[in-house]
Amino acid sequence: MEQAPKEKKQRILSGIQPSGTPSLGNYIGAMRNWKLLEDQYDCLYMIADLHAITVRQEPAKLRAQSIQLLALLLAIGLDPEKNVLFFQSHVPQHAQIGWLLNCYTYMGEMSRMTQFKDKSAKHADNINCGLFTYPILMAGDILLYQANLVPVGHDQTQHLEICRDIATRVNGVYGNVFTVPEGYYPKVGARVMSLQEPTRKMSKSDPDDCFISILDTPDAIRRKYRRAVTDSDAEIRFDPAAKPGVSNLLSILCALTGEPMDALVERLSGKGYGELKSAVTEATVETLSPIQARFNQVMGDKAYLESVYRTGAQRAGILAERTLAKLMKKIGFIAK
Numbered sequence: 001m002e003q004a005p006k007e008k009k010q011r012i013l014s015g016i017q018p019s020g021t022p023s024l025g026n027y028i029g030a031m032r033n034w035k036l037l038e039d040q041y042d043c044l045y046m047i048a049d050l051h052a053i054t055v056r057q058e059p060a061k062l063r064a065q066s067i068q069l070l071a072l073l074l075a076i077g078l079d080p081e082k083n084v085l086f087f088q089s090h091v092p093q094h095a096q097i098g099w100l101l102n103c104y105t106y107m108g109e110m111s112r113m114t115q116f117k118d119k120s121a122k123h124a125d126n127i128n129c130g131l132f133t134y135p136i137l138m139a140g141d142i143l144l145y146q147a148n149l150v151p152v153g154h155d156q157t158q159h160l161e162i163c164r165d166i167a168t169r170v171n172g173v174y175g176n177v178f179t180v181p182e183g184y185y186p187k188v189g190a191r192v193m194s195l196q197e198p199t200r201k202m203s204k205s206d207p208d209d210c211f212i213s214i215l216d217t218p219d220a221i222r223r224k225y226r227r228a229v230t231d232s233d234a235e236i237r238f239d240p241a242a243k244p245g246v247s248n249l250l251s252i253l254c255a256l257t258g259e260p261m262d263a264l265v266e267r268l269s270g271k272g273y274g275e276l277k278s279a280v281t282e283a284t285v286e287t288l289s290p291i292q293a294r295f296n297q298v299m300g301d302k303a304y305l306e307s308v309y310r311t312g313a314q315r316a317g318i319l320a321e322r323t324l325a326k327l328m329k330k331i332g333f334i335a336k
């Protein structure tokens with residue numbers, strides 16, 4: 001039988017930090033879209049544990065959250081054969097390229113990073129150099145794999161821009177070393193906001209009642225939505241500027257059920273906020289329960305988890321070494 005010529009798939013790389021359990025916002029905005037990419041692209045997903053230590057981590061907790069995150073990636077349905085799933089710290093080339101790229105990045109460029117300014121204000125007692133140079137490590141993560149596309153949230157746009165600048169600069173000096181990556185922003189996908197401060201993005205590093213975690217129990221989910229900030233005019237309408245809390249609940253509900261916003265608003269018009277909150281609670285529990293069931297199953301199978309991350313590191317390592325060796329040769333190091 002004649003086969004269609006195999007086109008080389010575009011490569012995707014993304015990273016997620018093992019700092020706390022991912023939130024519903026991470027799931028809706030990022031993780032669930034990853035599953036949709038696995039056939040069309042050549043995908044690598046990295047648990048960015050090296051990035052996590054830019055803020056102080058308790059060792060046992062870091063370990064637990066890292067393995068949990070791997071289990072969650074499997075629980076949302078990512079196939080470990082189709083996707084390379086790995087821990088960043090298992091592929092030493094990340095740290096190595098990080099140093100090299102430090103020498104091709106200017107202090108001035110780093111100083112403009114808004115996330116550094118935010119994070120150093122938040123962690124004033126530990127403004128370490130890693131926190132400052134973190135975008136360089138991230139650039140290395142992407143460039144090592146010659147990724148074409150990088151799915152990230154808008155909070156990472158500036159980091160992706162610097163990655164492109166570094167890649168272009170290195171290519172300018174040494175010829176073609178790196179693929180210059182593009183951001184990949186899913187067409188659909190609501191921006192999920194904090195339940196307590198709905199003008200800010202939902203973040204897993206905020207206080208517990210601000211976000212739904214993927215592993216929250218139905219009771220916790222119900223309680224958090226019940227306490228979610230709304231407003232006092234008792235009208236269900238999608239208007240993020242005037243009614244950020246209600247609009248956030250509406251967009252979560254739409255994102256989870258796939259119902260168009262107009263239809264949803266019409267269906268709920270004249271109803272109370274209590275009803276909206278029960279609907280969004282129900283949709284959330286329904287989405288998360290099967291994921292949690294798979295998560296528990298995977299967490300119970302340590303041998304399987306080990307085989308996934310070992311294979312992942314091996315596959316990632318081969319690709320990473322290829323790029324690192326090429327760069328080192330171009331720079332002028334003596335080959336081993």
Ligand code: TRP
Pocket residue numbers: 013014015016017048051137138141142150151152156
């Ligand atoms: N910096 C990203 C975040 O905090 C995580 C990350 C690390 C990443 N390395 C990456 C994302 C490479 C995309 C590509 O969300």
